[in-house]
Amino acid sequence: MSNKWILGARPKTLPAAVLPVVLGTAAASTEKFSFLSASLCLIIALALQVGVNYANDYSDGVRGSDGPMRIGPTRLVGGDLARASQVLKAAMFMFFVAALSGLYLSLLTTLWLIPIGLACIFGAWFYTGGSNPYGYRALGELSVFIFFGLIATNGSFFVQLERISIQVFLLSCVAGLLSCALLTVNNLRDYENDKKVGKRTLSVLMGEAANRNLFTWMVILSFFISLVLSFWHTWVFLVLAATPFVYRSIKIVYEANDAISWNNALKVVSILQISLGVLLTLGLLISS
Numbered sequence: 001m002s003n004k005w006i007l008g009a010r011p012k013t014l015p016a017a018v019l020p021v022v023l024g025t026a027a028a029s030t031e032k033f034s035f036l037s038a039s040l041c042l043i044i045a046l047a048l049q050v051g052v053n054y055a056n057d058y059s060d061g062v063r064g065s066d067g068p069m070r071i072g073p074t075r076l077v078g079g080d081l082a083r084a085s086q087v088l089k090a091a092m093f094m095f096f097v098a099a100l101s102g103l104y105l106s107l108l109t110t111l112w113l114i115p116i117g118l119a120c121i122f123g124a125w126f127y128t129g130g131s132n133p134y135g136y137r138a139l140g141e142l143s144v145f146i147f148f149g150l151i152a153t154n155g156s157f158f159v160q161l162e163r164i165s166i167q168v169f170l171l172s173c174v175a176g177l178l179s180c181a182l183l184t185v186n187n188l189r190d191y192e193n194d195k196k197v198g199k200r201t202l203s204v205l206m207g208e209a210a211n212r213n214l215f216t217w218m219v220i221l222s223f224f225i226s227l228v229l230s231f232w233h234t235w236v237f238l239v240l241a242a243t244p245f246v247y248r249s250i251k252i253v254y255e256a257n258d259a260i261s262w263n264n265a266l267k268v269v270s271i272l273q274i275s276l277g278v279l280l281t282l283g284l285l286i287s288s
Contacts, residue, residue: 004076004081004082005076005082005090007074007076007081008053008054008057008075008076008081008082008087008090009050009053009054010050010053012266012267012270013049013053013182014046014049014050015270015273015274015277016049016144016148016178016179016182016273017042017045017046017048017049017148017152018042018045018046018277019175019178019179019273019274019277020045020148020149020152020153020156020172020175020176021038021041021042021045021152021153021156022156022277022281023153023156023168023171023172023174023175023277023280023281023284024041024152024153024154024155024156024157024158024160024168024171024172025038025041025156025157025160026280026281026284026285027157027165027167027168027171027284028156028157028160028161028168029160029284029285029288030284030287030288031160031161032160032161033160034159034160036108037105037108037109037159037160038156038160040101040102040104040105040108040159041105041152041155041156041159043097043098043101044098044101044102044105044117044120045148045152047094047095047097047098047101048094048095048098048120048121048124048147049148050094051091051093051094051095051097051098051121051124052091052124052125052127054076054087054088054090054091054094055088055091055095055124055125055127055128055129056127056128056135057075057076057077057078057087057091058076058077058084058087058088058091058129059128059129059133060075060077060078060128061075061076061077061078061084061087062077062084063128064197091125095121095124095125098117098120098121099117099118099121102114102117102120103117105159108159109158109159109162110162113155113159116151116155120147120151123143123146123147124147127140127143135199135201136198136199136200136201137200138200138201138202138204138205139202140183140187140201140202141180141183141184141202144176144179144180144183145176145177145179145180146176148175148176148179149172149173149174149175149176149177149179149180150169150172150173150176151172152172152175153168153171153172153175153176154168154169154172167229167232167233170225170228170229171229171280173221173222173225174222174225174226174229174276174280175277177218177219177221177222177225178218178219178222178272178273178276178277179273180218181215181218181219181222181249181269181272181273182266182269182270182273184202184203184211184214184215184218185215185253185262185265185266185269186266187201187202187203187204187211188203188208188211188212188215188253188256188262189256189259189262189263189265189266190203191203191204191208202214212253212254215250215253216250216253216254219246219249219250219269219272220246220250222276223239223242223243223246223276226239226276226280227239227240229280229283230283232287233283233284233287233288234287235282235283235284235286235287236279236280236283236284236287237283238279238280238282238283238286239276239279239280239283241275241279242272242275242276242279245268245271245272245275245276246272248268248272249265249268249269249272252264252265252268253265253269
């Protein structure tokens, strides 16, 4: 794979796919662990994340949404690095990998996973694809919370033990909120361009000030829920070590006002997402 395809896959977004799988699997491993099921969950999550990144690149590119005011990473189609048809094929291939892995996983557990998997694939495509993409209707954060929070985390737990639990539901909320926070920063960075091209993200709908406040509440709530989990798993108190990253994330998002500062904000929030995920996972495993 050439560098442009790695760039188009947007590696910095991959922790959003890995985190829920790791958390759900760690919670289940206190009772049971299947390497095969965990690996399939990880493949599905990563394939969907890369697939949606390519699909967004394709859809935004052919729609002309990646305007000259956009300050984020260069896109494959919008930046004339690859033909639209090539990017579309790359997206379809990743969705095929996710579908094939999901089918195998459903045969190992329950066929009820098939409609859930189809919903994930359609959700990934219609985020910016189709004639009426819901990502252009301020529903991006909600979809991320559902797919990369609730479904990915609870699903990774379910395929191990074939049941659900309140603790894992709370874990899924943490994963979903952190991914939403990252998307919020991304949309705040692209606020001016999205507003100009008619892309109604939640940031555009709410305005910058209100969206910065929403980001703060997402981060604080994810941190608070993590602490609540210590009532079941004492060592989860390790997440207190992430307090400096919580403070720094909120501060930098409130102060960001140009391309450099927004890209730095994305890095800091990514570090928060990874550090909180690692500490939660360690806490769950040590407490088991």
